[in-house]
Amino acid sequence: MSRAAIALAALAFVILVIASASLFTVAQTEQALVTQFGQPVRVISEPGLHAKLPFVQTVITFDRRLLDLDSPSEEVIMGDQRRLIVDGFTRYRITDPLRYFQAVGASEAGIQARLNSVVTSALRRVLGNETLLDVLSAKRGPIMGRIRGEVSGEMQGFGVAIEDVRIRRADLPQENTEAILNRMQSERVRIAKQARAEGAEAAARITADAERERTVLLADARATADKLRGEGEAKATTIYADAANRDPGFFVTYRTLQAYRDTFGQGKTRFVLTPDSPFLNLLKQAPTP
Numbered sequence: 601m602s603r604a605a606i607a608l609a610a611l612a613f614v615i616l617v618i619a620s621a622s623l624f625t626v627a628q629t630e631q632a633l634v635t636q637f638g639q640p641v642r643v644i645s646e647p648g649l650h651a652k653l654p655f656v657q658t659v660i661t662f663d664r665r666l667l668d669l670d671s672p673s674e675e676v677i678m679g680d681q682r683r684l685i686v687d688g689f690t691r692y693r694i695t696d697p698l699r700y701f702q703a704v705g706a707s708e709a710g711i712q713a714r715l716n717s718v719v720t721s722a723l724r725r726v727l728g729n730e731t732l733l734d735v736l737s738a739k740r741g742p743i744m745g746r747i748r749g750e751v752s753g754e755m756q757g758f759g760v761a762i763e764d765v766r767i768r769r770a771d772l773p774q775e776n777t778e779a780i781l782n783r784m785q786s787e788r789v790r791i792a793k794q795a796r797a798e799g800a801e802a803a804a805r806i807t808a809d810a811e812r813e814r815t816v817l818l819a820d821a822r823a824t825a826d827k828l829r830g831e832g833e834a835k836a837t838t839i840y841a842d843a844a845n846r847d848p849g850f851f852v853t854y855r856t857l858q859a860y861r862d863t864f865g866q867g868k869t870r871f872v873l874t875p876d877s878p879f880l881n882l883l884k885q886a887p888t889p
Contacts, residue, residue, distance in 0.1 A: 727743070
């Protein structure tokens with residue numbers, strides 16, 4: 601190979617190295633900051649192929665998509681002095697790479713630590729003025745709006761926009777949960793005892809009413825029976841008296857025959873009588889018509 605060919609190949613290699621060090625691409629989901637000796641030079645927001653000074657300038661890329669930050673669980677004292685364990689998350693976006701780089705550098709760890717501190721402080725401030733029932737009700741939306749507003753205001757100088765701040769989970773501490781469960785159990789026991797007492801009272805009242813009605817019904821039945829019995833006996837006496845007045849001899853004979861039937865009907869009755877006893881007259885002589 602001639603020296604001219606070697607020189608040409610070396611020149612091509614140098615040009616390729618310089619070109620690769622001078623050109624860079626920015627993706628659709630990225631934005632770039634060009635620095636020179638650690639100092640920011642320009643911000644590139646448009647995707648595509650761009651150029652920089654080789655070996656002098658450095659390109660730092662930042663994600664322009666929506667980013668997530670999950671905050672650790674924090675115990676917050678509510679406005680009604682109740683304790684609540686809050687587990688939240690934040691959605692943010694890098695809008696100014698220059699401010700972002702000047703505030704926290706090129707890594708995401710710095711902004712996440714700062715953002716986590718700001719979100720925790722805002723949660724404590726806002727929830728410290730609210731009650732537990734408000735956080736668990738429809739008022740939760742406006743409360744989170746105030747928290748998002750405070751976080752967004754404090755993070756303006758960091759080149760990020762806060763899209764949303766939400767509470768993923770809100771739980772009571774373990775000791776509070778046990779106390780509430782015990783209170784709920786005691787309340788259920790009290791309600792059960794009250795229901796049983798009311799049931800026993802209603803049963804006693806129904807039983808007393810039934811006994812009273814039974815006593816009244818029996819008394820009315822006895823009174824009616826005694827009245828009917830008396831009327832029947834009076835009517836029977838009247839009939840007997842009328843029969844006796846119409847034919848005294850027949851009445852005496854009939855009554856005597858009834859006495860014979862009642863006395864000798866079983867065949868086991870024994871009498872010690874004299875032969876001339878009037879009770880035996882019909883046995884000795886038939887009655888005269």
